[in-house]
Amino acid sequence: MNMKKQLLLALLIAGSVASFAQEQRVKIESKVIFKPHWFMQVQAGAAHTLGEADFSDLISPAAAINVGYKFAPIFGVRIGASGWQAKGGWVTPQQTYAFNYLQGNADLMVDLSTLFCKFNPNRIFNAYLFGGVGFNHAFSNDKANSLDTNMYQMEYLWKDSKNSIAGRFGLGCDLRLNDRLAINIEGNANALSDKFNSKKAGNCDWQFNALVGLSIKLGKSYTQTAPVYYEAEPVAPQPVQPQSVVEQPTPKEVVAVVEPMKQNVFFALNSARIQDDQLAKINSLVDYLKQYPNAKVDITGYADKGTGTAKINMKLSQARANNVAEALVSKGISTDRITIGAKGDTVQPFASPEEDRACICIAE
Template sequence: MMKKTIFAALALAAAGPALAQSEQTIQNGDFTETVEYSNDKYKVETNHFWDNWFLSVGAGPQVMFGDHDKQIGFGKRISPALDIAVGKWFTPGIGVRLMYNGLSLKGATRWGEAHSTGEQVSGWGSGMYYSKFKYYNLRADVLFNLSNLFCGYKENRIWNSSFYGGVGYMRTWEAPTAGDVTMSAGWLNSFRLCDAFDAFIDLRASMVDDAIDGEIGGAKFDGLLSASVGLTYKFKRRGWDKSKTVVRTNVGEINALRDQLNRANDENARLRNAIDESNRNPKQEVKKTAASNLIIFRIGRADLSKEARANLGLLAEAIKASDPNAVYTITGYADAGTGSKKTNERLSKKRAEAVYDCLVNEYGVSESQLKIDYKGGVDNMFYDDPRLSRAVITRAN
């Protein structure tokens, strides 16, 4: 048991820094805004559409796998490739890009039927020729940044490893022309140079219909392997902000509630003095009841604030110290100037029920001393102020 307790304590201590929050408070007139920034590296603010776009340009070798790989060596099939891509990261872990890649591919053709260079492949008779043709491949990739997905977002991380998969369309420029859908998968490694630029190494495998090189052989697909290196420019605005929670507080309203609570305290002190006086003169049978109580709610809400609960706690003390046979009516109201009639009836009822539940369940007032009533939406009840009609009034019958 002791080992489990120590282990749990160490786990909480390790998790503490990652889940800690920083806080910033801004005062604006009667309002105070408190902004809490989460240090959870797996949570960031959602970016805007034009945030985190990038442009990549790279080049490198590529090799084609076709029908005559045995007749022409691996090195003879290597050709240059150009990659140009534009894309966007929607989250630190998921992005998309549209890419052009192409230039030319090398291979072999029998009897010089497709894209022959006119040069025979030695050792395979007079019917085998080297081939070369220009092509382009336009495709869309979905990228998964494994570093951010598994290790959390880190703006200054030097190396980011990403897996991607995509589909596209490949077509040859020269007769006999051919075109078909391609499927690709690859491993993208990005290395941070500065805020705006990354260097990258992109390793990719693709497959396309066998007829793309102008010949139909025994295989169903031809394949491409490529490795490119290049630079990525990250457009502004780049990166993600920490996740934050903004709490806006009306200080003026709190001060008004505090004044109301002070007045209630004064009234409760008066009641205590009256009770003490009554106890000192037991011959006089005087039934005491708690003073009427007013609880104000926020517009459209039926939940009790901390100040309201404190006020009700003092009311509960007064009720329990008064005549145990006294019955109090808890009447809910809503502001007629906002909301429909049906909505205000429901809201005034929920407000009365919230006060009832607080007095009974939190402060132990007997259910036999309370009953609920509600009036729906009403006109301004006090000082021509609609806020004072979003209320619950508790008074003795």
């Protein structure tokens, strides 16, 4: 009668475990990879040429158009044309004059947001720094030539045109609208020849620009790998196995049979970090080892053969086994109860590469 009851109890426990253990579909997140691309900037705003007159009297319209190529997540280059109008003046007597200019530019750009916060194509605010050189062609200086210069002698007054080399630097940002468009805001400073505004100052002439416009990506700036799925081994609580009772004539002696436990801990591609969805398996091993103090656990690490080299995969499988062992030790399991091994990609215990990124743990 006792044996029949125990057999019935074992069948009920097996049925409950089978109903609990369901397939879990685990997703490995896709990766975002930078892609080199061309871009264009169209800008308009205001310029200020540093001089003796009041700040507001020396403000003039400005515009720019640039075409660039971002060849790395952090670095890019661009060429462009900027210009429109510049102003000069003096205060005794107060007089101002305007002239026109066109400047060709070549800049090296540094993406500050990616430099400090890593590449993210969906970031809203993206700041950049740039520096470069320009060739400035100033013309239409008729107003300066028509002024009464008896009270103020302009030693560098020019008539038809004036060419000069410019050094430039600035700071800007893009406010993302979508994958192709962003609102562009930029401020830049240009150091020009002392003759640019027709006045002798003994140092370079400075012109500052504040510009607003659009940044347009002319190609896809990133690619995204497809997510990978694999069927993970279900995590189910390991039931306490029913004890088999062997009846002896007299006295009756009970012999307990302890079944070994096996847990497969899976890892992400090229990673030895234990993922959150695998922690329940570690906890099950700890519970088993604490319930049976004489039991020991053997941990063997593996790596899939389809990625990496044999040398890299051996190190990776060893790191995976070490991390599982450290997780058990951190929960109170003695190191003398743990055996660690690594197979690299020499053995592929499962049918798919995703499953072969694993540690097989057998406790008994």
